[in-house]
Amino acid sequence: MAVAPPMTMQGGATGLQQQQQAVLPRSSYLGLQLASQPCVKVGCGRRSSAGLRCQVSPSSTTLPHFNVDISGAGKPIRSVERSTIRLALPSKGRMAEDTLGLMKDCQLSVRKLNPRQYIADISELKNVEVWFQRASDVVRKLKTGDVDMGIVGYDMLREYGEDDEDLIIIHDALGFGQCHLAIGIPTYGIFENINSLSELAAMPLWTEDRPLRVVTGYTYLGTKFLEEHGFKHVQLSTADGALEAAPAMGTADAILDLVSSGTTLRENNLKEISGGAVLSSQGVFVANKKALLERKEMLDVAHEMLERFEAHLTAQGQFTVWIEPLHLLLNN
Ligand SMILES: Nc1ncnc2c1ncn2[C@@H]1O[C@H](COP(=O)(O)OP(=O)(O)OP(=O)(O)O)[C@@H](O)[C@H]1O
Ligand SMILES: O=P(O)(O)OC[C@H]1O[C@H](OP(=O)(O)OP(=O)(O)O)[C@H](O)[C@@H]1O
Incomplete structure (x- = not known):
């Protein structure tokens, strides 16, 4: 052994x-x-510290302006002694x-x-x-x-x-x-001929007023990844599941989600692109x-x-x- x-x-x-x-x-x-x-935490979104223009929209909650601690267990407080x-x-x-x-x-x-x-x-x-x-x-x-x-x-x-x-x-x-976290974009429409992350980043469509909209449960990793890969105008939003439906619904351009067999992407007319994998897990x-x-x-x-x-x-x-x-x- x-x-x-x-x-x-x-x-x-x-x-x-x-x-x-x-x-x-x-x-x-x-x-x-x-x-x-x-990572510097700003408001209720989790944002990169490196000045990127990604906006992270919380899925539903808008926090009131009073002093509520939403960081919960995220604070470095040591709890009671235990054996x-x-x-x-x-x-x-x-x-x-x-x-x-x-x-x-x-x-x-x-x-x-x-x-x-x-x-x-x-x-x-x-x-x-x-x-x-x-x-x-x-x-x-x-x-x-x-x-x-x-x-x-x-x-x-x-x-x-x-x-x-x-x-x-x-x-x-x-x-x-075993799975990997990756960008998925539609196989059709303006994305039909987009096959790599650099091509996606270079699309002239993305501006401050009309950013690339990415839905994901991974806003921390997503923000870092997109920033590191030269995306200037990105808006991240979150959802609790069925992210693959968002592009067809028109609520996002792309998704950042886990992929294992690839079936869910395929069934929703989405594809992975070269350079679009964030990590293996x-x-x-x-x-x-x-x-x-x-x-x-x-x-x-x-x-x-x-x-x-x-x-x-x-x-x-x-x-x-x-x-x-x-x-x-x-x-x-
Ligand atoms: N298709 C997949 N194939 C293999 N592993 C996966 C797959 N999807 C997710 N995982 C792994 O399982 C973990 C939990 O995923 P799952 O979708 O079951 O979460 P969940 O039960 O919705 O979690 P939560 O507690 O946030 O509700 C992921 O963080 C990932 O490590
Ligand atoms: O590449 P595939 O083998 O199709 O797997 C990918 C899917 O698996 C996970 O969802 P899950 O099945 O856990 O459902 P969830 O969306 O409720 O988390 C993930 O969020 C993808 O949607």
Whole structure:
């Protein structure tokens, strides 16, 4: 059974060398994946700090001008001291199912006392509380330290993590939820001959008064991506689902959404374009860096889970190419 080599926060050269030499058969590594590019929050939209002209229209809410804190769990407030280790798992949808499937395959028995409860335990991991949360909240609560570890799609981690340096990816390829986030445009009309992102950006139609309208659930990543690719006049709007309908309805020119088989795009007469993929995603195992640094028992649990994930994924024939020592990451 191939497992990740032992990790220790004070592991010194021995632990480091052991881990650098370990060539585990799979594309996982213990990596600090999130680059540090802070995002300035303006009003109720999430905007880039780099002066781009993207406008982010909130889907429906207009906030009143009094002092309401809408940042919720997004603030760096440390909650009450606790001795338990908290693991957040997706509460619904395909990620919930796949995550529980992985835990089961790794002989980690997630036991809910009551199916309506959002808390569970894991009989093999003492002192660990499981909290079921929506994916966006898994990330938000990891950022604030309200939970210590979580499993979530990489897309959600990047969107809601907003490049927070306190988030560490312990395993970046859990083998489920594979998809990519990409621009989709109509196959017809003015877009018929547009096949690349640069062609889309260069269309003379887009002006301050008539920006390219993109509907997405990924306004943070979308704004950054479009800005980095030379789009000057863009208006992002959000919707909770069925984004693929927006171009045909005339409410958007393009969408930025997840694509897996490509069926949904095709069925709605939309296409991907060259250079239009923002990121590839699958389930990842993430931790709060401070929690790992401050609590030895947390490191032990992270290590134990990682070993089990690796053993399972290796048995399935998925391969690691590099493993970076956790204590080294923590020192970064
Ligand atoms: N078509 C897909 N194929 C594979 N994975 C996907 C696909 N669509 C989404 N995912 C992954 O599953 C995650 C959850 O997507 P899903 O659409 O199930 O969310 P949801 O249940 O609507 O989430 P929310 O909690 O925001 O309502 C995504 O963040 C992504 O990582
Ligand atoms: O490329 P495909 O295999 O067609 O998958 C892509 C679709 O999957 C996701 O939606 P999902 O099915 O989760 O429904 P949702 O819109 O309710 O999130 C995503 O938002 C796309 O619409």
